[in-house]
Amino acid sequence: MKDRPVIRFVFPRMNLGGAEKHAVLLAAGLRQRGFDAALVTVFEEGFLAETIRREKIPLLALNSKGWGLGTLFKIFNWLRSSHVDILHTYLFGFHFFANFPARLLGVPVILSSRREIAHWQKKRHLWLEKLGNRFMDRVVCCSEAVRNWSLEREGLPPEKTLTLYNGIDLSRFKNSDFPCERTRKSWKIPVSAPVVGTVANFAYEKGYPYLLDAAAQVLQAHPRVHFLWVGSGPLEQEIREKAGKIPGGERIIFTGSRADIPELLKIMDIFVLSSVIEGFPNVLLEAMALRRPVVATRVGGIPELIQSGENGLLVPPQDAKALADAILSLIQHPDTASRLA
Numbered sequence: 001m002k003d004r005p006v007i008r009f010v011f012p013r014m015n016l017g018g019a020e021k022h023a024v025l026l027a028a029g030l031r032q033r034g035f036d037a038a039l040v041t042v043f044e045e046g047f048l049a050e051t052i053r054r055e056k057i058p059l060l061a062l063n064s065k066g067w068g069l070g071t072l073f074k075i076f077n078w079l080r081s082s083h084v085d086i087l088h089t090y091l092f093g094f095h096f097f098a099n100f101p102a103r104l105l106g107v108p109v110i111l112s113s114r115r116e117i118a119h120w121q122k123k124r125h126l127w128l129e130k131l132g133n134r135f136m137d138r139v140v141c142c143s144e145a146v147r148n149w150s151l152e153r154e155g156l157p158p159e160k161t162l163t164l165y166n167g168i169d170l171s172r173f174k175n176s177d178f179p180c181e182r183t184r185k186s187w188k189i190p191v192s193a194p195v196v197g198t199v200a201n202f203a204y205e206k207g208y209p210y211l212l213d214a215a216a217q218v219l220q221a222h223p224r225v226h227f228l229w230v231g232s233g234p235l236e237q238e239i240r241e242k243a244g245k246i247p248g249g250e251r252i253i254f255t256g257s258r259a260d261i262p263e264l265l266k267i268m269d270i271f272v273l274s275s276v277i278e279g280f281p282n283v284l285l286e287a288m289a290l291r292r293p294v295v296a297t298r299v300g301g302i303p304e305l306i307q308s309g310e311n312g313l314l315v316p317p318q319d320a321k322a323l324a325d326a327i328l329s330l331i332q333h334p335d336t337a338s339r340l341a
Helices: 018-032 049-054 069-082 095-104 123-133 144-154 180-186 208-221 236-243 261-266 282-289 320-332 334-340
Strands: 006-011 036-041 059-061 086-089 109-114 138-141 161-163 195-199 226-230 252-256 270-273 294-297 313-315
Touching: 006 018, 018 036, 018 282, 049 059, 069 095, 086 095, 095 109, 095 123, 109 144, 123 144, 138 144, 144 161, 180 261, 195 208, 195 261, 195 282, 208 226, 208 236, 208 252, 208 320, 226 261, 236 252, 261 282, 270 282, 270 320, 282 294, 294 320, 313 320, 320 334
Parallel strands: 006 036, 006 086, 036 059, 086 109, 109 138, 138 161, 195 226, 195 270, 226 252, 270 294, 294 313
Antiparallel strands: none
């Protein structure tokens, strides 16, 4: 392998998700250290393309139209012309499509990431995952919970797996001059009103129905609290409609997908993550970096990060009352919230 190895991180597309943001941070850090690191998408570029270019990270979109032989050959041709030394694939569905041609072409190191506890996978998904595993050197997991799940589910040899916890760039969260008052005003939130926020895709895994039920209880108990929910996804419209029907629902603010996450986290007095399934959420690291008190569910890799009562509060998943009680306890006891933060 060369002194300056060619490293390529491969995704289906660079959408706004934890794995994608992690890879952007990783590629940027590697480039600062002199490595030839870049990002490749199998399909279109995705939501984060502008951010990636702003970070001066090379981004290549293969613009394939679907999974099949055409995509396999397109990846093969790209690899043959790129002289990749380390190939690292992310997210489900295409490890085989990238790893098989990489092995044929003699790519020295082939890595794959596991970043979720994929309860949704059916037999056909598992078969495809195992097929891709035949051609890789290591599987990198973002938490012990994810590693244990992958070992049990995929039958991986333990020596081919390792856990590397996520990290974040703390410099993004050290700015004390975030325009909090202006940000609050833009969402019509009174300066003294408590803000309970989350940053999560509107997907099943994030437990929004339970968060909505908890919000209804909190809104009833505390007439000034506002909720700020940052993200988008398939359940967004349904949750929006249900929020509009509960008393105080006008105080639940939906921002859609946003790039200014540190600024939005800064105005949250309490950060909540109501996941029912989780690998190791970057957003908890980000909230903690800004010293936001955290309420989260005891699932997946979250207990590897949060020790309940020490640096946050953990509640059972799918339990709206427990979620509401934890939020209200931090609103009512600001000293406890400050200590946890």
